[in-house]
Amino acid sequence: PVCMRSIIARIVKFIQRKHVFFEVAAGGLLLVLALLALQSAWYSVLPIEGGVPILNEAEPNRRALDGMQVEEGLGYPPIVAVMVENMEEAQPISGLDQASAVFESVMEANITRFLAFFTLGGVESSGKSSIGPVRSARPYFLDWVREFDALYAHVGSSPEADALIKQGAVRDLDQWFQSQYFWRDTSRPRPHNVYTSLELLKRAADKKTITETKIEAWKFKNDAALEQRGTAEAIAVGYAEPYRVVWKYDRERNAYAREQWGGPHRMTDGAALRPKNIVVAWLPMKVLDEVGRKWFGTIGSGEAVVFRDGEAIRGTWRKSAREERMRFFDDKGLEVVFNAGQMWIEIVPEGMKVEFEV
Numbered sequence: 001p002v003c004m005r006s007i008i009a010r011i012v013k014f015i016q017r018k019h020v021f022f023e024v025a026a027g028g029l030l031l032v033l034a035l036l037a038l039q040s041a042w043y044s045v046l047p048i049e050g051g052v053p054i055l056n057e058a059e060p061n062r063r064a065l066d067g068m069q070v071e072e073g074l075g076y077p078p079i080v081a082v083m084v085e086n087m088e089e090a091q092p093i094s095g096l097d098q099a100s101a102v103f104e105s106v107m108e109a110n111i112t113r114f115l116a117f118f119t120l121g122g123v124e125s126s127g128k129s130s131i132g133p134v135r136s137a138r139p140y141f142l143d144w145v146r147e148f149d150a151l152y153a154h155v156g157s158s159p160e161a162d163a164l165i166k167q168g169a170v171r172d173l174d175q176w177f178q179s180q181y182f183w184r185d186t187s188r189p190r191p192h193n194v195y196t197s198l199e200l201l202k203r204a205a206d207k208k209t210i211t212e213t214k215i216e217a218w219k220f221k222n223d224a225a226l227e228q229r230g231t232a233e234a235i236a237v238g239y240a241e242p243y244r245v246v247w248k249y250d251r252e253r254n255a256y257a258r259e260q261w262g263g264p265h266r267m268t269d270g271a272a273l274r275p276k277n278i279v280v281a282w283l284p285m286k287v288l289d290e291v292g293r294k295w296f297g298t299i300g301s302g303e304a305v306v307f308r309d310g311e312a313i314r315g316t317w318r319k320s321a322r323e324e325r326m327r328f329f330d331d332k333g334l335e336v337v338f339n340a341g342q343m344w345i346e347i348v349p350e351g352m353k354v355e356f357e358v
Contacts, residue, residue, distance in 0.1 A: 062220065064216075065119055078151065079118070080204075082154075084135070103141070104344070108291055131201075220339070256277075277339055282350045283302055305354070
């Protein structure tokens with residue numbers, strides 16, 4: 001504070017008048033104060049939450065999509081979104097363990113579907129080649145694609161989604177018209193056999209001259225220390241069977257293991273799904289037609305719970321427009337700070353039961 005610096009300066013002047021020895025001491029004191037001021041300025045840029053510095057979203061060596069460490073200047077690589085199905089006939093599915101963020105939502109017949117976001121740069125690929133099966137678009141997923149300005153990979157669309165895509169709602173990559181970026185696995189039955197890969201998606205982004213995707217980042221931090229982690233062990237999301245999901249907290253890994261289909265929900269290559277953050281957001285929903293296609297109120301606000309570091313943070317979600325980020329706030333109105341790493345957003349209809357213990 002200015003008043004404190006003024007008082008210290010007066011004391012230093014008094015000492016200086018008294019003895020030359022104290023001139024050296026005064027100089028040292030001022031140096032210490034200057035270093036403390038610099039330290040204070042640094043921590044005003046890097047705020048503290050629970051003793052853990054929050055990663056500044058503008059840091060050049062942090063990726064905007066998931067807060068992961070990258071080389072300087074690679075924080076905004078191209079982002080692609082892939083519509084991946086979750087029907088029983090499609091299991092095991094591929095590639096979701098590589099995603100930076102995943103939205104899961106219910107569709108017709110109470111089937112859930114995934115919208116998986118991937119970055120095309122900044123972190124070395126694991127070498128895995130397949131993502132899928134890729135399926136058709138739905139209108140509410142477009143609003144989440146739009147906020148990331150992502151290239152959207154899918155196979156056809158519902159009538160409502162098709163109309164929006166034709167109006168230019170998203171950067172479109174439809175297998176019906178750009179099949180060179182997809183393939184069919186002949187060992188699997190149609191329509192559960194369309195796949196893509198990061199390599200093919202990178203080619204598509206290059207063809208469309210998408211070199212980076214600037215987005216407003218969520219807020220990120222480092223993992224809490226082991227002794228600071230909570231004990232919220234299981235989260236049960238009440239989708240209709242067999243789509244009910246249980247997330248089990250692994251305190252040592254500080255991650256959440258997904259269970260479905262009678263055990264761990266594993267990918268084709270055996271990889272487990274272990275996101276660092278789980279969000280449950282309740283949205284208004286209505287059925288559009290006799291097929292059971294649905295509408296979700298993606299714009300507005302509603303109830304949400306964030307699971308992070310073994311804690312359950314009750315609060316709200318907010319999204320003011322299609323192109324604006326969906327953000328999450330605690331019960332005091334402060335934006336939630338996530339752990340760097342994979343984010344999983346469970347979209348559930350208002351009134352759906354979600355069980356957890358804290």
